[in-house]
Amino acid sequence: MAGLLVLATSLSGLIPSVVQAKGADSPAPVGTIATAQLPPQGRDMMTLIYQGGPFRHDKDGVVFGNRERLLPANRRGYYREYTVRTPNERSRGARRIVCGGLKPTAPDACYYTDDHYASFRRIVQ
Numbered sequence: 001m002a003g004l005l006v007l008a009t010s011l012s013g014l015i016p017s018v019v020q021a022k023g024a025d026s027p028a029p030v031g032t033i034a035t036a037q038l039p040p041q042g043r044d045m046m047t048l049i050y051q052g053g054p055f056r057h058d059k060d061g062v063v064f065g066n067r068e069r070l071l072p073a074n075r076r077g078y079y080r081e082y083t084v085r086t087p088n089e090r091s092r093g094a095r096r097i098v099c100g101g102l103k104p105t106a107p108d109a110c111y112y113t114d115d116h117y118a119s120f121r122r123i124v125q
Contacts, residue, residue, distance in 0.1 A: 033121040041085040052105045057083045
């Protein structure tokens with residue numbers, strides 16, 4: 001068990017752009033991912049977000065509460081979540097894009113998670 005902890009600790013430095021949930025006291029800094037590095041389904045979803053849809057899932061565009069407190073603090077209603085389709089997955093899967101801003105089609109910032117909100121990376125051009 002101690003060996004796994006040492007291995008996990010040494011590997012954690014290899015992925016600096018991913019920030020995992022650490023606790024609810026304060027938000028952790030969020031790493032980045034380039035739009036071109038998103039999976040194809042993520043790039044497609046970004047296009048749909050800026051177009052205002054149409055979205056495949058009823059929950060796409062609903063308010064994201066940021067209960068994990070990993071994203072910068074903002075008032076309720078600021079963040080919205082969108083499903084990033086996972087090939088061969090029957091459910092919505094774990095991948096999401098969460099965007100923040102007053103106007104859904106012109107977000108201030110968008111974030112990608114591929115582990116159902118355990119970590120986020122800010123999407124940059």
